[in-house]
Amino acid sequence: MCKGRSLKRIISLSPTPPANAFLTKTDLKKNESFFPLQVNFCIDCGQLQLTHVVSPELxxxxxxxVSSTSAVFVTHFEEYAGDLIKRFKLNKKSLVVDIGSNDGILLRPLKKAGIKILGVDPAIKIAKKATNSGLQTLPFFLNTKVAKNIVDKFGQADVVTANNAFAHIHDLDEIIESVKILTKDDGVFVIEFPYLIDFIKKNLFDTIYHEHLSYLSVRSLSAIFKRLNMEIFDAKKVSSHGGSLRIYGKKMGAKYKVKKAVQKFLDEEKNLGLNETKTYLDFAKAIKNNRRELTVLLKKLKSQGKTIVGYGAPAKGNTLLNFYKIGPQILDYIVDDSAYKQGLYTPGTHIPVFPFNKISETKPDYIFILAWNFANPIMDKLSSFKINGGRFIIPVPKAKII
Ligand SMILES: [Zn+2]
Structure with missing residues (x-):
């Protein structure tokens, strides 16, 4: 973010395969690729970033x-579209370009409101599907060349957005330069991302995986914006992904006034210790303690002959499973609602994934909740199925049985 070199290694998780690289039975016999999963802290600007970039092509x-499978997200992005239209008085002449647009979850409500839209997303199949559904999406990684081509063909944008995408990109200078080409002089660049404050406060360490190269704060983003002659002029909290922030950026000197909210978030980050190395070293220590306690608990249950299965196979679950070394010797299987994952095995740990009804077939003694930050709604859902008096293991922030 600041091009500084005062980096300090703060978190070292286990080398792990890409979190979404679920395996078929045949894949289990092949060699799996593991990549380092470690985090550095920049003392100069507070940027938190992975030490190792896995090829974005991979x-x-x-x-x-695909974002739109979640009804909660669909609603969230409808509101987001409404916010943009109102704030920036968008109309039929306005153009919005969304970077990392996925299946067009933000573009759809904008198009419905009559605004001109364009998506850019390197996921070839998803981009094609979005385009076929009427939401034109270019299947590229954005760079300055692509940006120039877009401007030649579509004109400059009033609004450029990047939601849950900015932290996936390693060459951020190239992206900001591309955005500057893409946007009008008085245009805006809006980014939504999981917020560092929530990451630390809620101990969301399992959101560390190779897709997430940066763990973003207003302070670190301000550093890159400023260096490249842009400025954050507003920010607001939103509830996505356990706590996210939406920031509004502009070219330096553009018409929007910088609101007090920006300084408010900077102050809050400072007050919470996010500018200090110690905060992160404590965070790493807490994860290691938790791993030790949980491992003791699980081994005790297994020695008593108890059966344990996992609930949910999200990408972040794989960070936890790999770091805690929890494999099929502990979890007989995991259930997940995603048809894509059913019948496959978890990356690195090789636990089979089944549909939800497997639980009522095998009636396990314990259910290990991998999506632990949603433990309460999951337990509510499962209690209505009356599973054989089974109990729940919640791994984090403190290993406990309910
Ligand atoms: Zn820095």
Missing amino acids: LFRNYVY
Whole structure:
């Protein structure tokens, strides 16, 4: 973000395969690729970033995660579209370009409101599907060359957005330069991302995986914006992904006034210790303690002959499973609602994934909740199925049985 070199290694998780690289039975016999999973802290600007970049071609070209399968997200992005239209008085002449547009979850409501839209997303199949559904999406990684071609063909944009995408990109200078080409002089660049404050406060360490290169704060983003002659002029909290921030950026000197909210978030980050190395070292220590306690608990249950299965196979679950070394010797299987994952095995740990009804067939003694930050709604859902008096294991922030 600041091009500084005062980097300090703060978190070292286990080398892990890409979190979405689920395996078929045949794949289990082949060699799996593991990549380092470690985080550095920049003392100069507070940027938190992975030490190792896995090729984006490998991570994103065949991306399978589709945003619009979640009703909560669909609603969220409808509101987001409404916010943009109102704030920036968008009309039929306005153009919005969304970077990392996925299946067009933000573009759809904008188009419905009559605004001109364009998506850019390197996931070839998803981009094609979006285009076929009437939401034109270019299947590229954005760079300055692509940006120039877009401007030649479509004109400059009033608004450029990047939602849950900015932290996936390693050459951020190239992206900001591309955005500057793409946007009008008085245009805006809006980014939504999981917020560092929530990451630390809620101990969301399992959101560390190779797709997430940066863990973003207003302070670190301000550093890159400023260096490249842009400025953050507003920010607001939103609830996505356990706590996200939406920031509004502009070219330096453009018409929007910088709002007090920006300084408010900078102050909050400072007050929470996010500018200090110690905060992150404590964070890493807490994860390691938790791993030790949980491992003792699981081994005790297994020695008593108990059966344990996992609930949910999200990408982040794989960070936890690999770092805690939890494999099929502990979890007989995992259930997940995603048809894409059913019948496959978890990356690195090789636990089979089944549909939900497997639980009522095998009636396990314990259910290990991998999506632990949603433990309460999951337990509510499962209690209505009355599973054999089974109990729940919640791994984090403190290993406990309910
Ligand atoms: Zn820095």
